[in-house]
Amino acid sequence: MAEGEEEVNYASGVFKAGNNHPPADSAGHLRFQHLAPCLGILCVILLGGLIGVRVYQSNVKDLSAEVQELKTRILELETQKNNLTQQIQNLTTNWNDLNVSRAQWSIDSYCLGNIDKKCEACQKGWKLTAPSCCQYNYLPSLRWKTWEEAQKDCSGNNSYLAVAHDSEEKEAINVKSIGYNGYWIGLRVVNKKWEWVDGSNLTDSSWIDPPADGHCAVFKKDKDTWSSVSCNLKRQWICQKKALSV
Template sequence: MAEGEDEVYENYAWGVFKAANNPPPAAKRGEETVYDSAGHRRFQHLACCLGILCVILLGGIIGVCVHLTNLTRDNKNLADQFGNLKQAYNVSESNNTNLSAGVQELKTRIQELETKTNNLNQKIQDMTTNWNELSISQAQWSIDSYCLGNIDDKCQPCQFGWVEFQSSCYESNDPYWKTWEEAREDCKGENSNLAFAHDSEEKEAINRLGVYGFWIGLRVEDGEWKWVDGSDLIENFWIDPPDPADGHCAVSAQGGGTWSSLNCNETRPWICQKKALMLSV
C-alpha cells in the first residue's frame, strides 16, 4: 500500500473507532428514555392491577369463608331445631296415645257407671214398688185394726186396746218392763211414741193410765226436761228439777201428783200415745 493510502486508511479506521466509542446522538438517547419510562409505567399499572385483583380475590375468599361459616352455623341450628321438633313431635305422639288410652278408659268407666246407674234405678223402682205395696198393706192393716173386730162393725178412732182421750189414743204396757229407750222403740213399732202432755188434762190422762209409775216421753237433755216431740217442759212444777247430768227420764206419778225422775237404764212399764183416727160423721 502506498504511503498516502496508509495514511488515509488509518484516518478512516480511527474515525470508525471513534464513531463506535462515541455516545449515541441526543435524539436517540431521548427515544430510549421515553421507551423505558412507558414500559416502567405499564409494569406499574400491571402490578397495581394484579395487586387489586389479589385484594379482591382475598376479600372474596374471606367472604366465602365467612359465608360458609355462617351457613355451617345456621345448618347446625336448623339441625338442632329439627331435633327438638322431632322430640316434641314424639312427645306429642306419646301424649296423644296416652290421651287416647285415657279417653277409652273413661268411656269404659262411663259405660260401667251407666250400667250401675241403670241397675240402681231398677232397684229403686223395685223398692218403690215394694214400699208402695207395703204401705198399702200397712194402711189396709191399720184400717182393718181400727174397723174390724168391733161389736157394731164400725170404725173407731182408736185401735182395740187403746184408750181415747181428746184427739189422742193411749196404750199402757203392763206388766212388761223395759228401759226408757226400749220402751220408746216399742212405741215406734206401733206407729206411736211415748206419751207426752202439754196441758193438765193430758197430764191427768197419763196419770190415770200409769198407776205404778210408767215411762213417759220426758227426759233430761242438756240439763233441761224435754218432750220426745222436741218441745220444752213448760209446767216445771209437774216434776222435780232435773239432775245436772243427762241420763234421767220421767215416770208418771202413782195415782197423780208430781212425776218422778229415774235413771233411763232402769226398767219400767210404759205408755204409748198416737193421734186418733179422724172419722167423718
C-alpha cells in the same frame, strides 16, 4: 465487561393495580366456614322440631287414650245410675205397697170384730186420750221395764212412750190411767234439759224437778207433777199412738 466485575441479573415483573384474590380453593373454604354455623343451627332447629312433633304425637295418643277411658267410665256410671234409679223405683213401689198393707192392717185392727161394724178410734186394748190412743201396761212388778226397755216395747207396737205437750193431753193421760205405782212416759233428760221422745222440749218446767243426768219422768195417777228418777229403774209404762179418725 471489565475483568473482575461480577455479572448481576435482575428479574423483571409486572404489577397490576386492583384487589388481590386468594386462590379458588381458599375462597371455597372460607364460604364453607361461613355456612357451617348456619347449617348447624338449621340442623338443631330441625331436630327440635322433630322432637316436638314426636312429643305432640305422644301427647295426642295419651290424650286419646284418656278420652276413651273417660268415655268408658261415663258409660259405666250411666249404667250404674240407671240401675240405682230402677232400684229406687222398686223400693218406692215396695214401700208404697207396704204402707198400703200396713194401713189396711191398721184399719182392720181398728174396725174388724165390732158387732156394730163400726170402726173405733183406738185398737182393742188401747184407750182414747184424744187426740191419741194410750196403752197402759199395768203389769206385776216382775214384768216392769227400764225406760229404754219400755220405749223399745212401744216401738214394737208402732207407738212410743206417752207424750203430753199441753195440760189437756196431760189430763187425758191421767183420767184413763190405772193404779198408783207410776208409769214411764216419753220424757227424759238429754243434754241437761227435759226432752220428749219426739224431739220437742218440755214447755212447762213446773211439771217436774230440774233436769238431772240419767233421769227420766214417771207419771203417777192423780198427781199434777211427775217424778224424776233414774232411767235404769223398772216401772210400768204407757205407750201412745195416733187415734184413727172415724
